């Protein structure tokens with residue numbers, strides 16, 4: 477299959493995750509949105525306990541001392557700021573202004589020079605410079621036009637592109653809750669292999685490493701229930717019922733995901 481066919485498949489498979497209209501209409505909050513607070517906590521943990529997994533290793537080994545980093549879908553910076561002592565300048569792109577505010581606050585405290593670009597990659601790619609290395613962690617399952625996204629990332633990188641993604645869609649763990657509360661199933665694809673196949677078909681010399689996620693998804697059942705109410709389009713007042721259901725269905729504690737690091741070096745011109 478060529479890159480265009482794989483890209484079309486990726487898009488169709490992501491679209492199959494769309495929430496049925498009549499369920500979406502009941503939602504009190506956007507079930508797809510990412511919480512800046514939750515990702516702020518994740519970033520603070522990543523700064524306090526640096527992760528020595530393949531994503532950080534592959535990024536660090538390709539980053540020249542005081543080199544430039546492009547972080548696309550940066551959130552508050554969990555996947556770039558841990559390299560704070562090595563970064564000459566950080567360029568961060570995110571659709572969410574609140575996420576970028578969190579990143580700027582942390583970068584300023586750490587003394588990391590930063591420029592932010594608020595908007596959707598690759599729509600805002602023209603504004604961003606070419607960096608020594610680029611990272612896009614936990615973003616691709618939000619991206620229907622993955623081929624354009626990856627091409628723009630590659631085009632804005634001199635040395636190495638690094639992606640990190642869970643092996644399966646990040647909402648997959650909630651499939652039994654969708655069945656229980658709404659009587660609907662959830663898809664299985666796309667999975668990380670679909671992203672890898674597309675990157676390879678685009679001509680990138682892709683390498684892949686996989687490991688268990690270094691962090692548990694939730695630190696308490698209450699945290700899980702609050703998040704699940706939003707994601708599964710249930711009124712927040714049902715959090716206790718959700719927590720009980722999670723226990724009854726044997727879903728607690730939630731097993732750790734597999735995280736996949738995908739990376740390639742730019743071919744010398």
Ligand SMILES: C[S@@+](CC[C@H](N)C(=O)[O-])C[C@H]1O[C@@H](n2cnc3c(N)ncnc32)[C@H](O)[C@@H]1O
Pocket residue numbers: 510515518548549550551552553554555569570571572575595596597598612613614615618619
């Ligand atoms: C799950 S969070 C991951 C944040 C951070 N990279 C991390 O590893 O903790 C995904 C982030 O990507 C952003 N995002 C999603 N699609 C994007 C796109 N096409 N361009 C820019 N940002 C995007 C979201 O706003 C969110 O902040």
